[in-house]
Amino acid sequence: MKLLPILAAVGLATAQTAAPYTDAKSGITFSAYVDATSGYFFGISTPANSTGGTDFIATIGGKGTGYSGASLGGGMLNKLLILAWPNGQNIVSSFRKAAQYGSPAVATGTFTQTPIANGTYVNSTHWTYTFLCGKCIQTDGTTFKATDAQPAIGFALNANAPAQKASASASVSKHTAQGQVKLSLKAAQHKDFEVWRTWAKREETFIA
Numbered sequence: 410m411k412l413l414p415i416l417a418a419v420g421l422a423t424a425q426t427a428a429p430y431t432d433a434k435s436g437i438t439f440s441a442y443v444d445a446t447s448g449y450f451f452g453i454s455t456p457a458n459s460t461g462g463t464d465f466i467a468t469i470g471g472k473g474t475g476y477s478g479a480s481l482g483g484g485m486l487n488k489l490l491i492l493a494w495p496n497g498q499n500i501v502s503s504f505r506k507a508a509q510y511g512s513p514a515v516a517t518g519t520f521t522q523t524p525i526a527n528g529t530y531v532n533s534t535h536w537t538y539t540f541l542c543g544k545c546i547q548t549d550g551t552t553f554k555a556t557d558a559q560p561a562i563g564f565a566l567n568a569n570a571p572a573q574k575a576s577a578s579a580s581v582s583k584h585t586a587q588g589q590v591k592l593s594l595k596a597a598q599h600k601d602f603e604v605w606r607t608w609a610k611r612e613e614t615f616i617a
């Protein structure tokens with residue numbers, strides 16, 4: 410009987426909300442989930458008419474030197490995951506997928522990440538990785554759909570960096586916090602998206 414209030418509190422803790430977010434250096438705006446306590450953030454920016462689109466700009470980051478992850482399908486299993494962490498002044502990032510709980514393997518497919526240079530940096534408190542996520546909206550159930558109004562996006566973080574942090578395929582320890590948050594795709598729309606997407610350039614140092 411005494412467990413009920415605790416369960417209710419856990420439910421409340423996962424009822425996270427999204428808000429507008431502007432990256433300080435690139436000026437790109439996002440619909441984002443920002444957790445002030447951990448420093449975790451993940452946001453997306455989409456074209457003014459995103460119906461039927463496959464691409465968006467994403468920003469992911471955190472405080473310190475640990476990893477931040479996002480699930481484009483909400484849950485962890487059989488969804489397209491984005492996983493990133495800082496390595497010195499560089500960012501290491503990859504797509505991942507897992508059929509069962511454990512360090513997710515690198516995922517390959519038609520999806521791509523192309524960094525936006527001035528939205529990708531490490532400063533004295535945080536790291537930030539901003540990139541064009543190409544063909545990141547898939548139709549196989551591994552991601553949200555372009556027609557979703559408020560898709561659930563998963564988040565996962567660990568304040569500790571993976572042991573092999575120079576390698577994009579490094580295995581990671583389990584997250585110390587995770588959950589799902591609804592991001593409004595309408596709030597993610599911006600008329601300048603087509604300009605911002607031209608800022609994305611292949612720079613190999615960002616992705617090992």
Ligand code: HEM
Binds near residue numbers: 479484512564588
């Ligand atoms: C060794 C590595 C990992 C293990 C063992 C693991 C294990 C788990 C487990 C057991 C859960 C269910 C919730 C819980 O019992 O805590 C979960 C949820 C989740 N994990 Fe992982 N995970 C790992 C890595 C990752 C990574 C790298 C990502 C993202 C890139 C990720 C994203 C998520 C998400 C989004 C959820 C769902 C949260 C929710 O539905 O509320 N996980 N994970």
Ligand SMILES: *[C@@H]1O[C@H](CO)[C@@H](O)[C@H](O)[C@H]1NC(C)=O
Binds near residue numbers: 434436527
């Ligand atoms: C970010 O870089 C792009 C070109 O890559 C530039 O046009 C834009 O003005 C920069 N943003 C800021 C806020 O300086």
Ligand SMILES: *[C@@H]1O[C@H](CO)[C@@H](O)[C@H](O)[C@H]1NC(C)=O
Binds near residue numbers: 459
């Ligand atoms: C948005 O794009 C979709 C599909 O490309 C199209 O059917 C629709 O008419 C467009 N809406 C507007 C307001 O332009």
Ligand SMILES: *[C@@H]1O[C@H](CO)[C@@H](O)[C@H](O)[C@H]1NC(C)=O
Binds near residue numbers: 532534
């Ligand atoms: C570092 O970057 C983050 C993300 O843009 C920003 O919130 C933070 O204020 C910056 N810290 C400093 C010391 O400039």
